[in-house]
Amino acid sequence: MVKNLYIVTPRGFCAGVEMAIKALTWMLKIYDETIYCYHEIVHNDWIVERFKNKNIKFIESAEELPEKAVLMLSAHGTAPDVESQFNSISSIQVNAVCPLVTKVHHEAKKFTEAGQKIIYVGHKNHDEAIGALGVAPESMFLVEKEEDLDQLDISNEDVALLAQTTLAMSEWEPIMDSAREKYPNLNMPRKSDLCYATTNRQEAVINVSSFVDVVLVVGSDTSSNTKALVSTIKNLGKESYRVNTTQEIDSLDLYGKNVAVTAGASAPDHIVQEIIKKLEPEKTEFFENTNETEYFPLPKELRSNITAVSKFLLNIFPDNDVEPIRSINKDRQWTATEALNSL
Ligand code: SF4
Numbered sequence: 107m108v109k110n111l112y113i114v115t116p117r118g119f120c121a122g123v124e125m126a127i128k129a130l131t132w133m134l135k136i137y138d139e140t141i142y143c144y145h146e147i148v149h150n151d152w153i154v155e156r157f158k159n160k161n162i163k164f165i166e167s168a169e170e171l172p173e174k175a176v177l178m179l180s181a182h183g184t185a186p187d188v189e190s191q192f193n194s195i196s197s198i199q200v201n202a203v204c205p206l207v208t209k210v211h212h213e214a215k216k217f218t219e220a221g222q223k224i225i226y227v228g229h230k231n232h233d234e235a236i237g238a239l240g241v242a243p244e245s246m247f248l249v250e251k252e253e254d255l256d257q258l259d260i261s262n263e264d265v266a267l268l269a270q271t272t273l274a275m276s277e278w279e280p281i282m283d284s285a286r287e288k289y290p291n292l293n294m295p296r297k298s299d300l301c302y303a304t305t306n307r308q309e310a311v312i313n314v315s316s317f318v319d320v321v322l323v324v325g326s327d328t329s330s331n332t333k334a335l336v337s338t339i340k341n342l343g344k345e346s347y348r349v350n351t352t353q354e355i356d357s358l359d360l361y362g363k364n365v366a367v368t369a370g371a372s373a374p375d376h377i378v379q380e381i382i383k384k385l386e387p388e389k390t391e392f393f394e395n396t397n398e399t400e401y402f403p404l405p406k407e408l409r410s411n412i413t414a415v416s417k418f419l420l421n422i423f424p425d426n427d428v429e430p431i432r433s434i435n436k437d438r439q440w441t442a443t444e445a446l447n448s449l
Contacts, residue, residue, distance in 0.1 A: 107360060107361060107384075107385055107386040107387070108360045108361070108362070108363055108364070108365045108385045108386070108387045108388070109362050109363060109364050109365075109387070109388050109389070110317075110318075110364045110365075110387065110388065110389045110390075110391065111364075111365050111366075111367065111382065111385055111387030111389070111390045111391070112314050112317060112318060112364070112365070112366040112367070112391050112392075112393040113366075113367055113378075113382065113390065113391070113392050113393065114310050114311060114314050114366055114367065114368040114393045114395065115310070115392065115393065115394040115395065115396075115397075116303070116306050116307060116310060116395065116396055116397075116398045117307060117310070117324075117367075117368040117369040117373075117375075117378065118324075118369040118370075118371070118373050118374070118375050118378065119371065119372070119373075119374075119375070119441075119442055119443075120301070120302075120303030120371040120372075120398075120400070121204075121303070121398075121400040121401055121402045122181050122204030122205070122206060122207070122301075122303070122371070122402055123148045123181060123204075123371050123372045123442065124401075124402070124441065124442040125181075125202065125204070125402040125403070125404060125405075126147050126148055126180065126181035126202040126204070127147065127148065127153065127442035127445055127446060128404060128437065128440060128442055128445045129178065129200065129202040129404050129405055129408055130143065130147050130157060130162065130178055130202065131445035131446070131448065131449065132404065132408055132412060133176065133178055133200065133408070134157075134160050134161060134162070134449065136411065136412065136415060137176050137198070139161070139175075139176055140161050140162075140163055140175070140176075141161060141162050141163070141176050141177070141178060142162075142163050142164075142165050142170075142171055142172075142175050142176065142177045142178070142196075143157070143162055143163070143164050143165070143177070143178045143179075143180060144164075144165055144166075144177065144178070144179045144180055144184060144188075144192065145164070145166065145179075145180040145182055145184075145233045146164055146180060146233070146328065147162075147164075147178070147180050147181065147202065148180070148181055148372040149182075149233075149325075149326055149328040149329040149330070149332075149372050150325065150326045150328075150329065150370075150372040150373055150374065151326045151328070151350060152326075152350075152374055152377065153372065153374060153446065156446060156449060157449075160449050167188075168188060168191035168192055168195060171192060171195050171196060172195075173195055174195075174196070174197040175195070175196055175197065176196065176197060176198045177192055177195075177196040177198065177199045177200070178199075178200050178201075178202055179192070179199070179200070179201040179202060179203060180202060180203070180233065181202055181203060181204045181207070182203070182204075182207060182232075182233035182234040182237055183203045183204070183207040183208065183210075183211060183233075183234055183237035183238060184201070184203065184237050184240075185236065185237050185238075185239070185240020185241065186240060186241060187240060188237075188240060189201075198407075198411070199407070200405050200407045200408045200411075201405055201407065202405055203237075203405075204271075204301075204402065205402055206271055206301040206302075207234060207237070207238070207271060209295075209297075209299070210238050210268055210269070210270075210271065210299050211237070211238060211241050213266075213268055213295050213299070214226070214238060214241040214242050214246060214268060215241055215242065217245075217266040217268075217293065218241070218242035218245045218246075220264075221264055222245070222264045222265060222266045222293060223245050223246075223247065223260045223261070223264060223265050223266070224242065224245055224246045224247065224265075224266045224267070224268055225246075225247050225249050225255070225258065225260075225265065225266070225267050225268070225285055226238060226239055226246050226247065226248055226249065226268050226269070226270075227249050227250070227267070227268070227269040227270065227273065227278060227281050227282075228248060228249075228250070228269065228270030228273070229250060229270060229330060230248060230250060232270065232330055234270050234271065234272065234330070235248065235270050238268070238270070246268075247260065249281060249285075251277075251281070252280055252281050252284050255281070255284050255285060255288055262289055262290070262291065263291060264291075264293075265285075265289040265291070265292055265293065266292070266293040266294065267282065267285050267289075267292055267293070267294050268294075268295070268299055269282075269298075269299040269300060270299070270330065271299055271300060271301040271304060272300075272301070272304050272329075272330040272331035272334060272371070273300055273304070273330070273334060274308065274333075274334035274335075274337050274338050274341075275300065275305060275308055275338070276337065276338055276341045277334070277337070278300060282294075302398070302400060303331070303371045303398070303400075304331050304334065304371070306395070306396045306398060307331065307335055307368060307370070307371065308334065308335060308338045309395060309396070310368065310393070310395035310396065311323075311335055311338055311339055311346075311366065311368055312338060312339075312342065313393075313395050314366045314368075314393045314395070315339055315342050315344050315366070317364060317366070317393075318344070318363075318364040318365055318366045319344070319345060319363040319364050319365065320344070320345040320346065320347070320358075320360060320363055320364075320365045320366070321335075321336075321339045321344060321345070321346040321347075321365070321366045321367075321368065322346070322347055322349055322355070322358075322365060322366070322367045322368070322381065323335045323336050323339075323346060323347070323348050323349070323368055323369065323370060324348075324349055324350070324367065324368070324369035324370065324373045324377050324378050324381060325348060325350065325369055325370030325372065325373040326350050326370075326372070326373070327348070327350070329370045329371070329372050329373070331370050331371050331372075332348055332369075332370025332371075332372075332373065333348065333370075335368060335370060336348050349381065350377075351377070352377070352380045352381055352384050355381060355384060355385070360385065365385065365387070366393065367381060367382060367385075374443065374446065375443060376443070401438055403437065404434070404437060409434060412434050413434065416434075
């Protein structure tokens with residue numbers, strides 16, 4: 107069907123998504139009761155459906171959480187006031203927020219405590235932006251596009267600039283340049299808020315784009331970094347499509363074209379593999395741009411719960427070889443794909 111197919115690396119699961127999927131899988135293994143999860147654990151339809159079919163109920167507010175329920179907070183980060191509402195209702199709460207989102211929350215807190223106003227570049231209604239803006243609602247101002255900066259009525263002094271981790275570099279950079287121009291004393295974190303997974307995946311598709319006619323990006327409509335990959339390619343004047351299932355490539359005209367395939371940070375690799383198979387390329391090449399080695403450990407509350415359960419079981423059955431304590435020590439070797447397959 108297609109001529110040359112380039113399979114791009116890095117693609118798919120980032121360290122934050124790996125951690126969040128494994129954490130929710132552990133919750134299912136430890137607790138018998140329904141587990142509530144605030145927001146989609148990661149933004150992928152297939153994964154959310156997989157968990158829904160087990161004993162996970164996704165909720166969008168504290169009002170939906172029954173008293174004494176077991177709760178997990180998603181990878182996207184939770185506003186502090188929402189977290190404390192949940193705290194007063196739940197019996198057990200585990201926070202699977204990505205550490206790189208937590209970094210932005212810390213920056214928001216630090217700049218606010220220093221008396222700064224904060225311009226936050228992000229997407230309105232995105233779970234991550236809602237959580238971050240909730241850190242300091244009185245001093246943070248959402249900006250989605252360059253023109254929004256003109257509407258801001260904040261003084262020239264003491265202004266800081268933060269960002270959602272999953273923005274397209276091509277949408278972030280012009281806003282950052284304009285903000286620097288408007289606020290010459292603008293404060294920014296030393297390390298960019300756009301995370302390594304976002305920038306690595308975008309740099310990879312930019313580099314592969316000169317070899318191909320079309321870039322397919324596997325991921326859901328809810329995934330901000332997936333949409334950022336599509337817009338990155340479109341900005342280069344190339345064709346790019348987001349695809350969530352193999353069926354979605356049926357309507358695309360890919361015959362005889364050179365195609366690259368990548369995936370957003372929350373897209374499972376089996377969908378990528380099914381799409382590759384369906385494309386029936388004349389020739390396949392692997393395009394490795396960066397080798398990612400990042401690893402984020404499971405949330406500390408979960409690690410201590412697993413260890414406590416394991417110790418308890420060991421006390422009751424001292425001769426038993428208790429699997430959980432072995433597995434948690436080997437968490438680096440256990441992938442989110444294996445976790446999903448174990449459900
Ligand atoms: Fe963390 Fe980046 Fe992955 Fe989001 S995309 S979960 S910020 S590593």
